[in-house]
Amino acid sequence: MAAQDNSTPDIESASLEHFRLKGMEQGRLTGVSIAVHGISDAFLLMHCGVGCKHKATSQLSTHDWGRGVVEREGWTEVGDAELIAGASDRIGPYLRSWVKRVDPGLVIVIAVTFLELTGEDTRSVVSEEAHTVDCPVVYVDALGTHGDLHYGFASVIAELARKLDWSQPPAKPKEVGILGYLFDRYEGDHAGNLAQLKRLVGDLGLTLGPVLMSGRPWRDLQKVTDSGLLVQLPYAEPRGKVLRRLAKKGRRALVATDLPMGLRGSTRWLRQVGRAAGLEDRNIQLRAAAREQGVRVRLAPFLNRLRGQQVAVFADLPLLAGILAVMEDLGMDVRLAGIRGSSFGGAEALREALGRMGTTVPDRMQIVENISLEAVRNTVGPLLGELDGIFASAAELNVLGTLPQEAFLQPDGGEPRATGPFVLEVGFPCKRFHAAMPMPMMGHAGVLTWAQRIVEAPRVWDSGLAMR
Amino acid sequence: MPPLSPQERDELANSDEAFWRRQEKRRERGMGQPCCTQSGVSWSMIDVPGDFAVVVHGEFDCVNCFHHHIGRSARRFFSTRLTEAQLTRGDTQGALRRCLRLIAAEEAPPMVLVLGTCPVEVIGDPFFEVVAEVARETGIPMVPMRTSGLKLTSQREMLDWLYATLAESAPQGEGAAVVNLFGLPGPRRGRPEPALVLERAGVAMGACLPQGASWQDWQACRSARVTALVDRSMVPRLITVLEAVGQEIVELPHPVGLGPTREMYAVLDRIADAQGAVLDAIAEDLAAAEAEVAAARERLAGKRVGVAIRMLNAYHLGSLVHEGLGEVPALLELGLDVELLVQGPTDPEVQAAFAASLDARGVGHLPFEVFPAPWALPAVLARKRYDLISMADSSAHAAADTRTPFLPTGALEPYLSGIGPNLRRIERLLRGGR
Numbered sequence: 001m002a003a004q005d006n007s008t009p010d011i012e013s014a015s016l017e018h019f020r021l022k023g024m025e026q027g028r029l030t031g032v033s034i035a036v037h038g039i040s041d042a043f044l045l046m047h048c049g050v051g052c053k054h055k056a057t058s059q060l061s062t063h064d065w066g067r068g069v070v071e072r073e074g075w076t077e078v079g080d081a082e083l084i085a086g087a088s089d090r091i092g093p094y095l096r097s098w099v100k101r102v103d104p105g106l107v108i109v110i111a112v113t114f115l116e117l118t119g120e121d122t123r124s125v126v127s128e129e130a131h132t133v134d135c136p137v138v139y140v141d142a143l144g145t146h147g148d149l150h151y152g153f154a155s156v157i158a159e160l161a162r163k164l165d166w167s168q169p170p171a172k173p174k175e176v177g178i179l180g181y182l183f184d185r186y187e188g189d190h191a192g193n194l195a196q197l198k199r200l201v202g203d204l205g206l207t208l209g210p211v212l213m214s215g216r217p218w219r220d221l222q223k224v225t226d227s228g229l230l231v232q233l234p235y236a237e238p239r240g241k242v243l244r245r246l247a248k249k250g251r252r253a254l255v256a257t258d259l260p261m262g263l264r265g266s267t268r269w270l271r272q273v274g275r276a277a278g279l280e281d282r283n284i285q286l287r288a289a290a291r292e293q294g295v296r297v298r299l300a301p302f303l304n305r306l307r308g309q310q311v312a313v314f315a316d317l318p319l320l321a322g323i324l325a326v327m328e329d330l331g332m333d334v335r336l337a338g339i340r341g342s343s344f345g346g347a348e349a350l351r352e353a354l355g356r357m358g359t360t361v362p363d364r365m366q367i368v369e370n371i372s373l374e375a376v377r378n379t380v381g382p383l384l385g386e387l388d389g390i391f392a393s394a395a396e397l398n399v400l401g402t403l404p405q406e407a408f409l410q411p412d413g414g415e416p417r418a419t420g421p422f423v424l425e426v427g428f429p430c431k432r433f434h435a436a437m438p439m440p441m442m443g444h445a446g447v448l449t450w451a452q453r454i455v456e457a458p459r460v461w462d463s464g465l466a467m468r
Numbered sequence: 469m470p471p472l473s474p475q476e477r478d479e480l481a482n483s484d485e486a487f488w489r490r491q492e493k494r495r496e497r498g499m500g501q502p503c504c505t506q507s508g509v510s511w512s513m514i515d516v517p518g519d520f521a522v523v524v525h526g527e528f529d530c531v532n533c534f535h536h537h538i539g540r541s542a543r544r545f546f547s548t549r550l551t552e553a554q555l556t557r558g559d560t561q562g563a564l565r566r567c568l569r570l571i572a573a574e575e576a577p578p579m580v581l582v583l584g585t586c587p588v589e590v591i592g593d594p595f596f597e598v599v600a601e602v603a604r605e606t607g608i609p610m611v612p613m614r615t616s617g618l619k620l621t622s623q624r625e626m627l628d629w630l631y632a633t634l635a636e637s638a639p640q641g642e643g644a645a646v647v648n649l650f651g652l653p654g655p656r657r658g659r660p661e662p663a664l665v666l667e668r669a670g671v672a673m674g675a676c677l678p679q680g681a682s683w684q685d686w687q688a689c690r691s692a693r694v695t696a697l698v699d700r701s702m703v704p705r706l707i708t709v710l711e712a713v714g715q716e717i718v719e720l721p722h723p724v725g726l727g728p729t730r731e732m733y734a735v736l737d738r739i740a741d742a743q744g745a746v747l748d749a750i751a752e753d754l755a756a757a758e759a760e761v762a763a764a765r766e767r768l769a770g771k772r773v774g775v776a777i778r779m780l781n782a783y784h785l786g787s788l789v790h791e792g793l794g795e796v797p798a799l800l801e802l803g804l805d806v807e808l809l810v811q812g813p814t815d816p817e818v819q820a821a822f823a824a825s826l827d828a829r830g831v832g833h834l835p836f837e838v839f840p841a842p843w844a845l846p847a848v849l850a851r852k853r854y855d856l857i858s859m860a861d862s863s864a865h866a867a868a869d870t871r872t873p874f875l876p877t878g879a880l881e882p883y884l885s886g887i888g889p890n891l892r893r894i895e896r897l898l899r900g901g902r
Binding site: 011012014015016018019020021025026027028029030048049050051052054055057058059061062067068069070071077078079080083090092093094096097100101102112113114117118131132143144145146372373374377393394395397398399402429431 | 471472477480481483484485487488491502503504506507523527528529530531532533534535536537538539540542543545546547548549550551552555556562563566567570571574575585586587589590591616617618619620842843862863864865866
């Protein structure tokens with residue numbers, strides 16, 4: 001899959017919506033930064049101007065309260081004088097200085113668009129300078145004209161996979177290595193998810209190998225070549241072709257899956273991975289049924305309160321599909337599904353993902369693709385009288401917060417409401433939702449976390465009327 | 469390629485370190501982090517409520533240089549989303565023209581700011597010509613700003629440029645207002661304390677700028693008789709614009725801590741010709757604050773506090789005031805032993821420049837040490853063993869790793885109402901210990 005272009009070929013027919021700020025405007029550099037952050041001893045060297053640092057450091061610092069970002073990112077301080085002098089000469093000295101200072105296990109180097117416009121061959125310069133340091137150095141393309149953060153994240157996975165030696169037979173045939181886990185912070189949500197992945201793989205009688213990315217050092221992650229089975233999660237799919245080629249060449253079994261979310265979604269994930277490992281469906285089904293039942297028993301007292309609630313969900317496509325699977329488990333009614341970003345396709349791709357996960361597409365559900373913040377406001381606005389909840393990133397929630405309280409409590413033509421909808425922050429970036437304790441969103445048990453978050457989600461607009 | 473010999477490695481390492489130091493020296497000798505002016509202007513405008521529009525003319529990822537999840541005007545931003553092909557062909561004007569015409573036709577904003585970016589600067593795009601053309605055609609004021617990250621501009625210069633641009637767009641004219649307040653910190657809730665005090669004293673208030681100001685507030689900025697501002701060295705261009713319409717400019721202390729706040733109210737009383745009414749309005753609160761500070765000083769004097777400066781890239785006026793030293797008087801008046809940590813080049817000659825700059829700001833008597841970058845902070849803090857460190861939030865982990873009680877830069881509350889909470893916060897941190 002190529003990086004999707006964020007432009008329109010015929011500018012004269014472009015609408016104002018094309019130019020408006022979108023719900024997700026993070027480009028490839030942010031995704032590269034997230035991937036580098038997910039390798040505990042990696043360092044990101046950005047060949048860029050001063051403002052580009054915000055695409056990495058600032059965006060991620062908001063999202064991750066678990067670990068600092070600034071200590072493991074640097075830039076080459078390019079200004080106009082350096083452009084004239086030839087900016088790529090700066091890469092070597094900065095690379096060596098940073099390696100000396102922080103002793104990284106891996107360095108990723110990127111260059112931004114305005115430097116590439118000068119015609120300098122940054123990739124070659126990085127390749128030459130890599131020989132002057134004692135740690136692996138990898139160049140990743142991160143131009144800002146096309147491709148969203150997910151394409152950037154997947155690019156790091158692909159470039160690193162290319163660096164690994166797949167020529168030997170896997171040393172651990174019963175081990176499952178995972179490619180494309182979107183580890184974007186050192187917080188409890190990921191600790192919980194990684195534990196769930198371990199449990200899912202354990203249910204198959206297999207062991208979980210390295211997960212790219214998972215906050216581990218590079219020396220651990222590169223042992224993914226030992227794994228007998230590779231699972232490719234959706235966040236690697238934008239560069240999945242590279243991974244499939246490498247797997248084929250290295251004679252590895254590789255299975256591409258959706259996120260293991262929701263009860264049915266997790267069970268289907270188990271079956272899919274189990275089949276790829278050559279295991280029998282019947283045993284997997286028994287184990288999965290026991291897991292599902294355990295969760296259903298604990299959920300039962302709460303379902304009456306959740307069932308039928310109407311919600312709007314904005315998320316990147318894999319996460320959106322996962323949340324919709326969870327909503328079905330909880331009996332909630334999704335009225336609006338907003339796809340953030342462009343790397344995974346649009347409405348059709350969402351329906352396909354839901355089909356694979358065994359999730360029914362709700363009858364009344366409207367799907368919108370990569371819409372602007374203004375359109376988020378205008379699309380959610382008319383539904384406010386009916387919505388019980390909104391799942392979205394901090395960017396969409398921020399723009400909805402500019403609506404007056406009356407819009408939530410006294411919708412046009414409707415009865416005054418006791419409360420407005422609950423809001424639940426998901427995706428990137430998170431401003432308010434941080435996880436100090438393990439809070440899995442994936443696996444069978446992840447459904448309980450979602451239920452808990454919904455039950456305690458704040459309703460920031462309150463009229464003071466009694467609840468009915 | 470053969471591996472380098474040990475001798476080649478040593479030679480490279482030495483030349484690299486010298487190279488790196490030369491790069492650091494290019495930076496301004498002032499105390500602020502350099503910034504991208506596009507990023508800074510966008511970051512500043514995104515929380516100004518109003519119907520204006522901001523167009524970022526460049527690749528779409530240039531709008532990723534600022535946050536979209538904070539600020540009330542994110543939906544007022546647009547990007548021309550230039551493609552690689554448009555940039556390499558120099559075919560950038562069509563997208564800008566189309567974007568501006570659509571904004572004019574569908575939104576009719578009172579003003580459009582059009583911001584340049586690095587890619588359009590590199591290709592020498594004369595975008596201001598398109599801006600002028602569409603402004604003429606539509607009758608909507610459109611202001612091009614050749615912003616980018618290519619020139620290492622200080623955050624103070626960037627903000628001054630933006631504020632002067634906004635002030636120039638305001639109508640001139642004699643209004644009823646006596647005083648504008650500029651650069652005073654915004655409280656957590658409601659209007660700034662001095663605005664409320666002035667109103668209580670019967671003084672006709674103008675605009676409170678820029679924290680929390682709306683587009684309407686900016687439109688009123690040239691109507692008052694006096695603009696009272698904090699740190700006039702920050703905004704020379706803005707002052708020129710205001711003085712050009714006959715406004716008197718008066719400097720105020722940064723009102724964090726008892727001494728500066730008391731002095732601020734004395735100045736406001738004088739310039740508003742309030743004949744003691746302003747001071748009467750605060751007399752009770754002032755007396756209580758004086759007693760609190762005196763008591764706290766007894767308990768806290770002699771504790772060692774580090775204050776790290778030159779770290780922030782947040783375009784926040786309050787953090788840039790007096791070169792980032794705005795909170796130091798509030799710590800000194802408690803009898804705390806303050807030491808400054810300055811992020812920057814560690815060369816002796818640059819240190820002399822830093823010393824001169826600190827002296828000019830009235831804190832030349834304080835000990836200071838220069839550290840090269842955030843990565844060096846854990847070692848510095850481990851060695852210093854401060855009782856408290858005030859520094860940028862982005863380095864909170866360095867404080868946690870060294871068990872140093874941490875006060876984020878800019879966390880102290882302003883005004884008389886802030887003194888009690890500040891004392892309790894500082895005391896709680898100091899009492900908690902390492």
